[in-house]
Amino acid sequence: MRSVYLLLLRPAALLGLLAACALLGGLLAGALVWLAGWGWAAALGATLPLVLFYALLLPSAWELSRALPLARGRAWQGLARYAVAALLVGGLCTLLAWAWLEPAAPLAASLFALASGGYLLALLAADALQAWAGLRDAEHRAEQAQARAVEAELLMLRNQVNPHFLFNCLNSISALTSFDAAAARRMTLALAQYFRQTLALTQRDWITLDEELIHCRGYVEIEQVRFGERLRFDCELADGAGAALLPPMLLQPLVENAVKHGIAARSEGGTLSLRALRQGDWLHVQLSNPLANPLALAAAASPHELGTGTGLHNVRQRLLSLFAGRANLRLRSEAGQFVAEITLPWRSEP
Structure with missing residues (x-):
C-alpha cells in the first residue's frame, strides 16, 4: 500500500x-x-x-x-x-x-x-x-507565477534600455556627420568603448551606485563630443552613498532624458547635477537640469507631462516591479530646474 x-x-x-x-x-x-x-x-x-x-x-x-x-x-x-x-x-x-x-x-x-x-x-x-x-x-x-512575471517584465525592460540608448546615440552621430565628420568618428569610437566596458555590468541584477555612475559619465562623455562645453556634469555623493545597490541602467535614462529635453534645447547648454544621500533606510538620488523653456511647466497639467517617454516609463516600471510600490520616481520643477528624484529602499548586499 x-x-x-x-x-x-x-x-x-x-x-x-x-x-x-x-x-x-x-x-x-x-x-x-x-x-x-x-x-x-x-x-x-x-x-x-x-x-x-x-x-x-x-x-x-x-x-x-x-x-x-x-x-x-x-x-x-x-x-x-x-x-x-x-x-x-x-x-x-x-x-x-x-x-x-x-x-x-x-x-x-x-x-x-x-x-x-x-x-x-x-x-x-x-x-x-x-x-x-x-x-x-x-x-x-501563485508566488512562483508572480516572481516569473516580475522577472519577465524586468528582462523586457532591461532589454529595452540598451536599444533605446543606442538609437539616440546613433541619431546624434548621424547629426554630426553632416558638419563634423571627425567628431562623429570620435563619438562612434566612444560609443563602442562604452558598450564594451559596461556590457558586463548590465548583465547583473544589482550594481552599486558608484558603478551606475560609470554609465552616466560614459554617456555624458559621449554626448560631450557633440555639445562640447555646453554640457557639464556635476556629481555629489554623501558619505557611503556610493555603496548602495540598485538595478543597472536605472539612472542613465534620467541623464539621457535631461540631455535630450533640457540641455540640447538650450543654446547656452547647462549643467546636469546629481546628488545622492542616505536617510535612514532610504536612498535618495536627485538629478536636475535647467528647463529648456521655463514656461513649459506652466503650460503642462502636471510635471509628469514634461517627461513621459520610454526612458522615464522604463524607470517607473522597473521600480514598481522590483520594490512593489516602496520606491518611486518624482518629477517637479523648481527655480527654473527640472528635477527627477528617485527614492528607494537602502540595500548594500544582494
Whole structure:
C-alpha cells in the first residue's frame, strides 16, 4: 500500500500512528480486564494482533480522504461517506475480535465504537492536512507565477534600455556627420568603448551606485563630443552613498532624458547635477537640469507631462516591479530646474 510506504519514509508520522494504536490497544486491553476479568498480561497479548491489524488499516484513511475530499461536493455528503467508511472499518475490526477473542457483547460494542471513532477521526485529520497542504501549494504556485512575471517584465525592460540608448546615440552621430565628420568618428569610437566596458555590468541584477555612475559619465562623455562645453556634469555623493545597490541602467535614462529635453534645447547648454544621500533606510538620488523653456511647466497639467517617454516609463516600471510600490520616481520643477528624484529602499548586499 502506497500510504504505508510513505509512512516508512516519515518517522514522525509513523511514530504518531504507533502512538495512536498503542492508545487504542491499551483501551481495548483495559476493557478486557474490567469487563471480561482478564489479567493485564493476557489482555495486552491478546489485543496485539488486533492493534497491528488496525495499524495497517489506518493509513488507508489518507488515501480515502485524498480520493474523496470533503471539499468535493456538499459537506454533508462527504461526511456521510466518511461515516460509512468508519462504520465498515469498525465492523471489520469487531468481526475479527469476535473470531479472535470471543468477547462479550459489551466489549464488542466498545471495540466497535473505538475502531469506528478512531478511523473517522483519522479521515477528518487526513482531509484537514491535505486541504492545508493544497492551500500552501496554491500559494507557492501563485508566488512562483508572480516572481516569473516580475522577472519577465524586468528582462523586457532591461532589454529595452540598451536599444533605446543606442538609437539616440546613433541619431546624434548621424547629426554630426553632416558638419563634423571627425567628431562623429570620435563619438562612434566612444560609443563602442562604452558598450564594451559596461556590457558586463548590465548583465547583473544589482550594481552599486558608484558603478551606475560609470554609465552616466560614459554617456555624458559621449554626448560631450557633440555639445562640447555646453554640457557639464556635476556629481555629489554623501558619505557611503556610493555603496548602495540598485538595478543597472536605472539612472542613465534620467541623464539621457535631461540631455535630450533640457540641455540640447538650450543654446547656452547647462549643467546636469546629481546628488545622492542616505536617510535612514532610504536612498535618495536627485538629478536636475535647467528647463529648456521655463514656461513649459506652466503650460503642462502636471510635471509628469514634461517627461513621459520610454526612458522615464522604463524607470517607473522597473521600480514598481522590483520594490512593489516602496520606491518611486518624482518629477517637479523648481527655480527654473527640472528635477527627477528617485527614492528607494537602502540595500548594500544582494
